[in-house]
Amino acid sequence: MSAPEERGALTPRPSLYSYALRLHRAEPEGRFPGKGYELPDPSEPKRQGSRSWAKTRAALTDLLGPLLLAPDPVRAAERLQRQLSELTQAVRSGHIRRVVSESVLEDQARARALARCLTRAGSTSEAVCVGLSPLARLGEPEDVPYLRILGQLRVLVGPAVRALDAIDRPVGALVWLGHHAETSALRGLVDALVAGDDAAVRGWLLAVPREPGTVAPETARRIAEAVRAADLLSADGPVDAELEGCCGALHVTIRRDGDEVVWSDWRCPPPPSSPLQTQAPRGTTCGTSLTTALRRRSVRRPYCTGSPRWTRGRTARRARCPGPPFG
Secondary structure (H helix, E strand, O other): HHHHHHHHOOOOOHHHHHHHHHHHHHHHOOOOOOOEOOOOOOOOOOOOOOOOHHHHHHHHHHHOOOOOOOOOOOHHHHHHHHHHHOOOOOOOOOHHHHHHOOOOOHHHHHHHHHHHHHHHHHHHHHHHHHHHHHHHHOOOHHHHHHHHHHHHEEHHHHHHHHHHHHHHHHHHHHHHHHHHOOOOHHHHHHHHHHHOOHHHHHHHHHHHHOOOOOOOOOHHHHHHOOOOOOHHOOOOOOOOHHHHHHHHHHEEEEHOOOOOOOOOOOOOOOOOHHHOOOOOOOOHHHHHHHHHHHHHHHHOOOOOOOOOOOEOHHHHHHHOOOOOOOO
């Protein structure tokens, strides 16, 4: 064994959570890093896939099944991390997520305890992914601060955001935007949200470009979730026209995702039989909640006139809204 290998064997590796937390605390004003952090050990082995998916799933199922029921989560976490490192085939986060989603968690309290041990003390990305996957089903508000930090690691952003989406969607959206904010306006919006500066959030939100094609539907959805657009519009009292128009543009862009109905004249309440009242964008309720908020505000405003126009698919890209849409 070489000298570096001997030192690695004798020195316990720090947890990925403690590593990400240290880097986060070093950021000016606690900002989120653009594109996320790399793993602490870039030489972490990348095993080649030598088995079929069926064999990989069987190996993971045999490994995870008993440990999710173990009464001692600390020992179970140590054993799982050790056995994961001994697997000869590549194990990706998607493999882990699928196996966990197919598992029947007979004792949810024990499964949650193991997941928390792995997310907070796991030192490899595979072990932490095993912890994040059950939290997408069993997570609670106390897990959010840990998921928020782990989500700043580039390799863990997907599993962390999926878990956050099930617990606290605005935080999940913020973590997602931290990795995908490429324009100065989006970067400023992320920084303002992290700082909790409501005035700056409004300013950067209004600065997000609205030219067609500049913001994708998924990004628009995440912006709306992060700023809690539906809550802004549902609040009692007046909402300034600029902010309302911005939320309307976000709404139109979100509804363009896939072959869903677009409410182009969002200032007018949709008809009672409209599918927009029940059909939400895939995987989220953001579009439905924003639709409801916009509809309620339009009912309160007596000067709203016009009639809804409905369109599907690519035709939706020509739908009109008050001001250019985001995408």
